[in-house]
Amino acid sequence: MLLAIDVGNTNVVFAMFDGENMRTRWRIATDPRRTGDEYAVWLIQLMQIEGIERADVTAMIVSSVVPRTRHNLEVLAQKYFGVTPLFAGEGAAAWDFEIDVDEPRSLGADRAVNALAAHAKYPGDLIVIDFGTATTFDVVDSGGAYKGGIIAPGINLSLDALVNNTAKLPRIAIEAPRSNSVTGRNTEDQMLIGVFWGYVAMMEGLVARLKAEIGRPARVIATGGLAVLFGAHSDIFDEVDGDLTLQGLAMLARRAGAA
Template structure:
């Protein structure tokens, strides 16, 4: 099976794939100083609970937007899975996507693998809205090229800033409202309404401008943990794919015919 490790700024997802099927998916908070040994203690317990062992993993792919965290993830694969992982962003990796921005090296690994998967599975032109630590909008052209995008503060980041900057405002969770009423009748309702409907306006407003700028028939694909909350309320979102990033990592692994070449034990 293939182990796909997607490390974001907030969480790191470990997914086991048998071909196109995601067999297991586990999530741990991102900590750039977490060692390979600490990762292994955690993942070995989860493998045991799933009646699997390290021997079931015969390939690995890593995508991280946390540069300081990459080394320990690579060491994890080398030390315990006895292979060098395919690392998204490595110059030797063939993306199969033309990245048409001023500096392709600036584009995050998650955005690149999302572009690979979206073009392969859905086809351009399209916009990928990824609800993560930041909310990103990535544009894929009709020919499958990555054309750039938009980065805005993530919704949880905005809530944290609001709570920390205003002493009387509580820390709240992101929730979809039970009705389309915008006016809040309490501080809590007002905050939830402002955050939720404010982001709906952000999503629809940016997608409207992107469609005007690129193509009126652009599909909009949402991914990330909060995608399901906004689907059906943000009129511009056409589809939700929670496993888009993992799918892109699998496709890159297959495209590069990466093999889990045995390596010597790490000291």
């Protein structure tokens, strides 16, 4: 089985693949100080609950935007599973598509993996929106080339900035407003309207500008933790594919002959 690991700024997601099928996944908060031994204690217990043995893991691939986690994940792979991990974009797992931007090496591994997976799954020109710590918009042409994109603050970052830099505003949960009215009658509703519908308006406006710039029909793919929430309140998404990054990692591992 393949262990695929997506290291983001907020969470690390572990997924087990049996061939092309994702059997299960788990999530833990990102902490660069977490050792390989600590990962192992947590992960192996969860594997046992799912009936997965350590010996079942025959390959591991990692996509990371947090360089300080690398060594500890290498320890996890080598000490507890006896495998040498692949890292997305390196060696046998190097990108096999064009990255047509000014500084190709600056492209985050997660965004490149999303581009790979989206092109493999969906036809035509694509706009891939990933809801993470930051919200990214990535443009992939019909030939699979990565053409560039946009980085915006994630909605939770926006809310944190609002709460942390004001004296009296309370912390609220990210959810859809209870009514369609955009005239809030209390502080909490006004904050939620501003954050939620403001974010929807930002997404819709940027997608419209990207489509105009592409000049051809483009399919919009949403992924990441909040994709489902926003997908229920905007018609800009053609597909909501929450596991796109993990699926891309599995594809990359298979191309490298590791799964």
